[in-house]
Amino acid sequence: MTRWLGWLAALGLLAGLAMGFGYAPKDAVQGNVQRIMYVHVPSILTAYLAFALVLIASLGYLFTRRTGWDRLAHSAGEIGVVFTGLTLVSGSIWGKPTWGTWWTWDARLTSTAILFLIYVGYLLLRGMVDDQERGARYAAVVGILGAVNIPIVHFSVLWWRTLHQPPTILSPERAPVSASIGLALLVNGVAFALLFLYLLSKRLALRRLEEEIRA
Template sequence: MARLSFAARLHGGAAALLLAVGLYWGLLAVPADAFQGEVQRIMYLHVPSVSTAYLAILVTFCASILYLWKRDLRIDAVAHSSAEIGVVFLGITLATGAIWGKPTWGVWWTWDARLTVTAIVFTMYVGYLMVRAFAEEPQAGARYGAVLAVLGLPAIILNHFAVQWWRTLHQPSSLIRPGGPSVAPVILWPLVFNIVAMLVLYSYFLLERVRLERIRHRAAESRLKRGRRG
C-alpha cells in the first residue's frame, strides 16, 4: 500500500544521514564558544531552523504570487505545504531560542523587536493554516491564503533588520552581515553544514506534503466523478 518511490526513500535517508553527521559535528567534534560555553551548541539547531523557516516562508510567498497569476491549484499545493512546514520550523526556532535564552540572557522570553516580530510571524502562519482549513471551496481558500502569504516577504525582511533598526536583547546577525560572518571557522563550518542538512530535510518534507495534496486532489476528483454518475 504505502508505495514509496526509491527516490523519495533516498531523499529521506540522505536527510537523516546529514542530520546525524551534523549532530555529531556540532555536539561532539567541535569546541564550544569561549564566552558562552557548551550552551552555544544550541546554535547548530536554532540557526538552521530559522533559516529553513525563512526559506519555507519565501517558497510560500513565491508560490502564492504565482498562484494568483496562474490560478493553478497545483501551485497552491506547494504554497500550502511549505507554510505548514514553515510553522513547524518557526515553532522549533521559538522553542530552541527560549531554551538558549534562559542560560545565556537569564530569561526564556522578552518582548524585544526580534522576538516580538518572530512571534507575530509564527501567529500569522498559524492563522494562514486556519484559513486554509476553514475554507470549504479550494479555490477560495487558496485565494485568501495567497493574499495573507504576500505579507511573508516583508515580514522576514523586517525580522532580519529588527536587530539593526531597534535596540534589542537579541544580538545582531552573525552570518548575513556587512564584513562577513562574525563566527570563527571551526564553528562556522558545522553551522553551515547543519543549515544544509536542515534544508534537505525541508525539501523532503515539502515533496511528501505536496504528494499528500495531490492524492487528496485525485480522491476529490474521483468522488466528484462518482457523484455525477450516481
C-alpha cells in the first residue's frame, strides 16, 4: 500500500511538473516567475491538511489516551513543518522578483512564520519532556492551540491590508485564475496530497518502530 502511494505520488509530481511548465500558460503580468505558485500554494495547502490532522488527532488523544492518536499527531506535525518551511522559502524566492524584497512583515507572511514556529515548538516540546505520556499530553494541547492560527493565516489577506495577493483558491469568491492555471494548480495540489499521505505512512511506521524499541 505504502509503495503504491509512493509511486502514485511520484507520478503525480511528474504530471504536476508537466502541467506547471508545459500546459499552464505564462502569466500575463508576472511572466514565468509565476510558475513558483505550483510549488508554493500546494505546499501551504498540504501544511493546512497536516495541521488539521494534528488538531483531530490531538483531540482524539486527549479524549481516549490511545497512543495511535499521538502517533498520528506527531507524524503529521513533523511533515506539516516541512511543508510550511517550503512555503516560506518558495514564497520568499517568489517575493524578491515580484515585490522587490525577500521578506516583509506583512500579515500573511508573519502569521505563516508564526505557524511554522508554533509547530517547531510542538516538535521540540516532545523531545524536552522525558515522560512519554506527559509529553504527548502537553503536545496535544499545543497542537490544538496551534490550529487556531490556520484560519488567521488563510484569511489574513482578507482581514488586513497586505502586500500578499488574496487567496487564489479556497477563496470566498470565484477563483481569480484562468481554467488552465487552475487545472495545473489542482494537479499539483493532488500530487502534494499524495506525497503527504506517502510520507505520513512512512513516518507512522518509523514512529511505531521507535515505540517498539523503547518498550
